[in-house]
Amino acid sequence: MRFLHSVDLTFNTFVDDRDMPKYAILSHTWGQDEVTYKEMKKRPDDAAKKQGYQKIKASAQRAREDGLEYFWVDTCCIDKSSSAELSEAINSMYLLYQNSQVCYAFLSDVSTPSTHTSDRTWKAEFQSSRWFTRGWTLQELIAPKSLKFYSRSWSYIGTKVELAVAITEKTAIPQGVIISGDCSNSSVAQRMSWAAGRQTSRREDEAYCLMGIFDVNMPMLYGEGRRAFLRLQEEILTKSDDLSIFSWVSPRMVFSSYRGLLAREVSEFAECSDIGWVRGTNNDPYQITNKGIHNSLPLTAREGRPGEFIALLRGVYKKPDMKIGIFLQSVGKEQYGRIESDQLALPQFHLPEEKTSLIKLFVRQNVVMEDASHNRVAGVSLIFDGSVMELLKPPPTASWNEEAKFFAFEGPIQSKKPPVFMCTLRSIGTQGDGITITVDASNQWGSVLGIEKGWNKAPALTPFIHKFHCRRPRHPVLEVNLERGIFDGEAQLKLTVKSLTVGNGPGTHAIRPRVPAGSSRSWPH
Numbered sequence: 001m002r003f004l005h006s007v008d009l010t011f012n013t014f015v016d017d018r019d020m021p022k023y024a025i026l027s028h029t030w031g032q033d034e035v036t037y038k039e040m041k042k043r044p045d046d047a048a049k050k051q052g053y054q055k056i057k058a059s060a061q062r063a064r065e066d067g068l069e070y071f072w073v074d075t076c077c078i079d080k081s082s083s084a085e086l087s088e089a090i091n092s093m094y095l096l097y098q099n100s101q102v103c104y105a106f107l108s109d110v111s112t113p114s115t116h117t118s119d120r121t122w123k124a125e126f127q128s129s130r131w132f133t134r135g136w137t138l139q140e141l142i143a144p145k146s147l148k149f150y151s152r153s154w155s156y157i158g159t160k161v162e163l164a165v166a167i168t169e170k171t172a173i174p175q176g177v178i179i180s181g182d183c184s185n186s187s188v189a190q191r192m193s194w195a196a197g198r199q200t201s202r203r204e205d206e207a208y209c210l211m212g213i214f215d216v217n218m219p220m221l222y223g224e225g226r227r228a229f230l231r232l233q234e235e236i237l238t239k240s241d242d243l244s245i246f247s248w249v250s251p252r253m254v255f256s257s258y259r260g261l262l263a264r265e266v267s268e269f270a271e272c273s274d275i276g277w278v279r280g281t282n283n284d285p286y287q288i289t290n291k292g293i294h295n296s297l298p299l300t301a302r303e304g305r306p307g308e309f310i311a312l313l314r315g316v317y318k319k320p321d322m323k324i325g326i327f328l329q330s331v332g333k334e335q336y337g338r339i340e341s342d343q344l345a346l347p348q349f350h351l352p353e354e355k356t357s358l359i360k361l362f363v364r365q366n367v368v369m370e371d372a373s374h375n376r377v378a379g380v381s382l383i384f385d386g387s388v389m390e391l392l393k394p395p396p397t398a399s400w401n402e403e404a405k406f407f408a409f410e411g412p413i414q415s416k417k418p419p420v421f422m423c424t425l426r427s428i429g430t431q432g433d434g435i436t437i438t439v440d441a442s443n444q445w446g447s448v449l450g451i452e453k454g455w456n457k458a459p460a461l462t463p464f465i466h467k468f469h470c471r472r473p474r475h476p477v478l479e480v481n482l483e484r485g486i487f488d489g490e491a492q493l494k495l496t497v498k499s500l501t502v503g504n505g506p507g508t509h510a511i512r513p514r515v516p517a518g519s520s521r522s523w524p525h
Contacts, residue, residue: 026073107152247324
């Protein structure tokens with residue numbers, strides 16, 4: 001590990017952590033004019049002219065005052081041109097702050113208080129600091145044994161112990177965790193909630209900045225986007241049987257959405273600050289498989305909802321002592337998807353755990369429908385090539401979105417009959433009324449798709465796809481394809497109509513088949 005000498009600002013490297021010296025460390029938010037390792041090493045005179053250099057000098061001075069020969073600053077003590085060094089530094093960052101003698105938290109947007117314990121205006125300024133909004137500073141708040149806050153003029157403000165009440169009010173992190181630096185007794189969901197309102201410059205850092213909080217390590221793969229947060233959760237599953245990791249909620253989810261067991265981003269844990277977990281709960285081990293996360297959970301069937309269940313999260317509770325669960329739906333043999341993920345299942349059902357069935361299940365992150373009914377389908381997505389076909393009679397209802405070519409069903413398809421989607425399409429350049437197609441999702445799958453009489457059908461039927469080649473005299477051969485599935489996390493019926501061949505009689509002309517553009521809708525609910 002590379003440190004700066006607090007007297008002459010030269011670099012000193014210590015390879016073995018057993019030889020690590022006592023050191024101070026800086027916590028701050030980055031600006032536009034920070035000093036890099038190469039600038040500090042090769043162009044010290046130019047580095048001294050940069051605004052970020054003042055933080056380095058001030059940290060050196062504080063280290064000398066505290067009797068420390070070395071200190072560490074993330075902007076210039078890591079050679080970020082080396083991916084191996086960057087990965088090593090990020091994986092050891094939490095321990096680096098935890099093992100420091102003192103951490104200096106520089107708040108560049110906070111003034112020096114006069115009486116910080118009673119001045120409400122200053123307290124609001126302190127709590128509004130950008131330092132409390134950044135992802136990386138979460139571990140820099142918790143990990144150090146000694147943390148001293150400094151104002152924009154580098155005047156001393158106080159320690160995290162002295163300011164613990166104000167910090168808890170701002171962050172919802174318990175005072176005991178702030179003072180002790182020990183978050184191991186907090187549930188996975190609660191720890192995630194502390195980061196839910198924070199931002200990072202790169203999406204991947206949303207996951208990487210939390211590795212120390214959960215005592216896990218993983219390689220850095222910048223460019224993987226959201227996958228980084230999924231990998232973080234998978235790593236946590238290998239070390240913890242705390243089921244609160246499944247207690248996230250996504251307020252934006254709609255009735256037809258299907259999700260896996262893992263959250264897509266840390267913000268989905270925003271409502272989990274009061275989620276606890278009972279240590280010692282005897283949960284079955286997880287397995288990450290090619291069919292998804294494999295586990296056994298207590299399932300209770302939902303009354304009047306065939307194929308739907310409440311999965312009790314054993315050992316997880318909403319404070320003070322309310323058991324919680326999540327909603328699952330069977331989508332195949334031992335396959336389930338999370339539904340209604342905009343809420344948790346608070347046990348209005350009041351069933352003791354011993355009266356629930358422990359069921360082995362698989363849940364893919366990207367849920368695949370195998371044999372589920374289509375009672376949660378959002379609607380019908382119509383796909384055709386507008387350069388060779390025209391829509392003669394679009395559905396004349398408020399449920400039709402002309403731009404997205406999507407016909408939305410309203411609510412669950414269960415007791416009441418949903419709207420029937422009907423459209424008429426015709427190949428451009430042909431005569432006649434075209435072909436009229438109906439989709440009625442209230443029917444069994446084998447009779448969902450209807451085609452008007454007069455068109456001869458050559459069927460090819462699968463458990464998820466209706467596929468008809470439709471022929472009519474003096475008309476091109478049409479392929480009508482209706483697919484049932486979960487696309488982009490939402491249950492839909494995709495209706496695709498293609499013009500395949502042409503006739504030789506009057507009113508027909510050569511049409512080259514083309515793959516229709518726009519295979520899914522993208523419009524607000």
